[in-house]
Amino acid sequence: MTSTPSPDSARPAEAPRPGTEGRREQLGRDGAARRGSGRQKHDSKITVYVSGEELVAMEQARLALRATYGLAIDRGRLVREAVAVLLADFEQHGSESVLVQRLREGQLDIEEASGS
Numbered sequence: 709m710t711s712t713p714s715p716d717s718a719r720p721a722e723a724p725r726p727g728t729e730g731r732r733e734q735l736g737r738d739g740a741a742r743r744g745s746g747r748q749k750h751d752s753k754i755t756v757y758v759s760g761e762e763l764v765a766m767e768q769a770r771l772a773l774r775a776t777y778g779l780a781i782d783r784g785r786l787v788r789e790a791v792a793v794l795l796a797d798f799e800q801h802g803s804e805s806v807l808v809q810r811l812r813e814g815q816l817d818i819e820e821a822s823g824s
Contacts, residue, residue: 756787
């Protein structure tokens with residue numbers, strides 16, 4: 709007997725970042741202007757390395773999309789949609805975009821670790 713994961717158990721637990729609570733809802737609406745390329749032959753390819761934790765989170769999201777919403781997608785489609793939403797937010801909000809905010813936070817982490 710197999711069980712279907714509940715939507716809550718399939719989502720990775722992550723605390724919202726300060727200042728981004730309303731941005732997640734905004735990302736969903738803003739991303740409508742830019743769409744992932746979907747299921748088609750792609751002429752370009754990149755290789756992206758992710759941590760084991762990030763890969764598990766992607767798989768959990770993929771399974772939750774299937775179990776909860778009936779959306780059977782592969783990891784490539786998930787990544788293309790995520791990139792499309794993030795780039796749409798960047799184009800619309802520039803320095804206030806989630807991408808810029810997260811990269812700045814990451815830069816601070818790097819500087820703190822190196823003692824700069």
